[in-house]
Amino acid sequence: MYTLAEANEISAYLPVLLMIIGAAGFAGANLLFSFILGPRRAGERKGETYESGMDAVGTARKRFNIRFYLIAMVFLVFDVEIIFLYPWAQTFTSLDPMSDSSQIWLLRILFFLFTTLVAYIYGYRKGVFKFD
Amino acid sequence: MSEYIHDLIDWQFIISGVVLMAGVHAVLGLVAYGVYLERKICSYIQDRIGPNRVGFDFGLPFLSFLKGCLALGQPLADGIKFFFKEDFTPKNVDRVLFSLAPAIAVVPALIGFVIMPWGGALDIPAAGDMGAFQWLFGLPGFAGESFYFMFGHLEAQSVIVTGANVHVGVIYLLAVASLGVYGVTLAGWSSNNKYSMLGGLRATAQMISYEIPLGLSLLCALLIAGSFMPNEIIEYQAKHGWLMFSLPLPAILFYICGLAEANRAPFDNAEAEQELVGGFHTEYSSMRFALFFMAEYAHLVTACAFFALLFMGGYQVPLIGLTSPEATGILAVFAKVGVFSLKVVLLLCLAIVVRWTVPRLRYDQVMMLGWQGMIPAGMLMLVVTSVMVYLGATTMFPMFAANIGMLVIIMIVRLALAKAFGRSTTNKRIRMYGSRYYPMEGETSIAAPTVAMAIEDRPVQGSVSTV
Numbered sequence: 001m002y003t004l005a006e007a008n009e010i011s012a013y014l015p016v017l018l019m020i021i022g023a024a025g026f027a028g029a030n031l032l033f034s035f036i037l038g039p040r041r042a043g044e045r046k047g048e049t050y051e052s053g054m055d056a057v058g059t060a061r062k063r064f065n066i067r068f069y070l071i072a073m074v075f076l077v078f079d080v081e082i083i084f085l086y087p088w089a090q091t092f093t094s095l096d097p098m099s100d101s102s103q104i105w106l107l108r109i110l111f112f113l114f115t116t117l118v119a120y121i122y123g124y125r126k127g128v129f130k131f132d
Numbered sequence: 133m134s135e136y137i138h139d140l141i142d143w144q145f146i147i148s149g150v151v152l153m154a155g156v157h158a159v160l161g162l163v164a165y166g167v168y169l170e171r172k173i174c175s176y177i178q179d180r181i182g183p184n185r186v187g188f189d190f191g192l193p194f195l196s197f198l199k200g201c202l203a204l205g206q207p208l209a210d211g212i213k214f215f216f217k218e219d220f221t222p223k224n225v226d227r228v229l230f231s232l233a234p235a236i237a238v239v240p241a242l243i244g245f246v247i248m249p250w251g252g253a254l255d256i257p258a259a260g261d262m263g264a265f266q267w268l269f270g271l272p273g274f275a276g277e278s279f280y281f282m283f284g285h286l287e288a289q290s291v292i293v294t295g296a297n298v299h300v301g302v303i304y305l306l307a308v309a310s311l312g313v314y315g316v317t318l319a320g321w322s323s324n325n326k327y328s329m330l331g332g333l334r335a336t337a338q339m340i341s342y343e344i345p346l347g348l349s350l351l352c353a354l355l356i357a358g359s360f361m362p363n364e365i366i367e368y369q370a371k372h373g374w375l376m377f378s379l380p381l382p383a384i385l386f387y388i389c390g391l392a393e394a395n396r397a398p399f400d401n402a403e404a405e406q407e408l409v410g411g412f413h414t415e416y417s418s419m420r421f422a423l424f425f426m427a428e429y430a431h432l433v434t435a436c437a438f439f440a441l442l443f444m445g446g447y448q449v450p451l452i453g454l455t456s457p458e459a460t461g462i463l464a465v466f467a468k469v470g471v472f473s474l475k476v477v478l479l480l481c482l483a484i485v486v487r488w489t490v491p492r493l494r495y496d497q498v499m500m501l502g503w504q505g506m507i508p509a510g511m512l513m514l515v516v517t518s519v520m521v522y523l524g525a526t527t528m529f530p531m532f533a534a535n536i537g538m539l540v541i542i543m544i545v546r547l548a549l550a551k552a553f554g555r556s557t558t559n560k561r562i563r564m565y566g567s568r569y570y571p572m573e574g575e576t577s578i579a580a581p582t583v584a585m586a587i588e589d590r591p592v593q594g595s596v597s598t599v
Contacts, residue, residue: 015148015296016246016304022156023242027235027423034219034419047223049325050414059224060329068333071499075340078507082347085514086303086360089351093358097524106522113515120508129503131496 070128081116085109143256143289144297151250152295158473159245162480163429164207170484171206177488217418222323225415229322234416234423237315241430244308247301248437249363250472251293251465252447252457292363293465301360305438306347309393312431313339316395316402319424320412331411334495335395335402341502342392342399348510349382349389352517353442356526366446367457373450376443378531381539382513383443385506387479390435392502394428397487401495436479440472444479447472509542 049056088109095102123129168183175182183203189195221230291297298304313336320332353375354360357368369375376383392399403411410416413424440446447468449455454467493501516534520526 011145012296012298014145015152016243016298018149019152019156019243019246019295020239022152023239024235026156026242027238030419030423031219031231031235034215034217037215038218038418039216040218046220049222049224050409051326052409056224060324060326064329064333068337071337071341074503075344078344079340079347082344082351085351086354089354090360092518093355093521097522102522106518109518110515113511116511124504129500131499 067131074123074128077119078116081112084112144291147254147256147291147293148295148297151293152246155245155248155250155295156242159242159430159433160426162433162477163426164211165204166429166433166480166484167210167425168204168207169481170487173481173484174488177485211422214419214422219418219420222325222415224324226322226324229318230415231420233315233319233322234420234427235315236318237312237427238423238430240308240311240315241427241434244305244431244434245437246295247298247304247362248441248472249292249294249366249446251468252363252366253290253460254293254462254465255290255460290460293469294362297363299361301362302350302354302365302438302442303360305434306350309431309434309438310339310343312393312427315424315427316412319416323412323415325415327409327414328412331402331408331414334408335412338399338401338498338502339393339395341499342389342506345385345502345506345510346389346393348507348514349379349386350442352379352382352510352513353386355514355517355521356531362441362446363457365442366448369445370448370457372526373528374443374445378526378528379443379513379517379535380532381509381535382517383439385510385513386443387439388506390432390439391483391486392498394431394435396428396432396483398490398492399498400492401498404492404495432483433476433480436476436483437472439479440475444475446475512538512542 049060051057088105092102092105092109095105172182183206186203186205186209187201188198188205188208221227316335316339317332320328320330320335323329323332353365356375356378357365359365359368372378391397395402402408403413408414413421416424447455448457449471453459454464455471459467513535516538517531520531520534525531
């Protein structure tokens, strides 16, 4: 008697769109009200960059530690790997356990994860994961 | 056009709208009262009373009976105060990004909970049998005539009481949660302040690092549940037991990653007060600061709800028929929403207790834990789970045994690796002058004056010692 609404229709995403608009409106309204209601006072030293009360030394637009860059690169490697795992998981769970196709799918993904392991060991030997 | 809209509005859309309207207010309310709860719990941990003054009397004499009220008016007062503070923009900042960053931070945090199946399935009868429905809502003036006019074309349908019943399910939540890092990065960079810059960099590195074990432990749960749809994951858990018991290790990884993703203590290096003042929001004031705060808390609420959904059976409680997925009446939906919310609040309380009892990790410890501890452990658990899925042994007991076995193997391998590479199994000591670790092995520390004039001035009180 009761049929479940189709979840893969594009109209299912309409509430998400409404929610994004609503959240953006919430943020904008908060900023606007604070802008209207709050006081506004100017001061000679008030606009200075905060540096614990001292005069600011230079700008913050400087070079920073290369480790952050390395982390971002390694993150990309691992995150892209994980993205490939989601469609695999969707198919793998629908296969019969212990069947031939299931075995092939398992061995493929184990090889895929093995390549990740190689990348991890390479990164480890290069000292990417050293933070001290 | 109007026909298209007519087709678009089905029961799922109407229920989604109702859930979103209620859900936004519930999450924002939970954010406000979560802060209150945090202050109360923290004060009891520290043997204080905490907020106990602000009631709802607003200084009006005829409302004086609302004075006190366990200071439940505190979040309201804080919120109002934020509006009346100066929204200051310092001189050296990148103005556009500086104003945009709080909004970019808060939007992903607020839209994440959309896919939570708060109430499970709800059967809605056809317009002809609407009597029971009318009785339940029982609003005066809520005439059946206009109700039929508006929704009369809709058929009987089973809907999911959720914000959006989308097919990608939990992937949407993962994608949205990782968008939160943009606001933090932009805030750190645009402030043109060294504290903000370093805090933003730290927060960015930490958030992207902990996304990987989060994704891996989520994959373990999805492999066992065999579906990406939140409601189906809960139905699986109702049938086969909560995934918390069949996947204890990924569950722990997931909770820790949820804390780290939300920049929560013990992982709040991004705003470590002793080192970086306020971190990425050092230069922010008024409502812009409040939006960052809200985003952080909303992330935490979403993470707790996500954990409850994946590992604690969502709205389901064993042995209580009203909360089982088979119950699809209105009463069952309200019971399920209550149970789900209760689980979220309990997990929130756990996060608060963790925050006020566990000391903050040093930054290198945070990253080491992420990259050298949790990611290999997550990978291992993924391999083990997929092998178990291949063997068809995904019920609770074999999975629990496999988890415990893997935990033992991880501990042994960790010790063996540390021995093999000659590294300490405890935290590495960092030499700081004056700390108890200062004279390291084979070093001399000078505990007495060595210059002749100084010795003359002050007679020797100690000798040069070798530790």
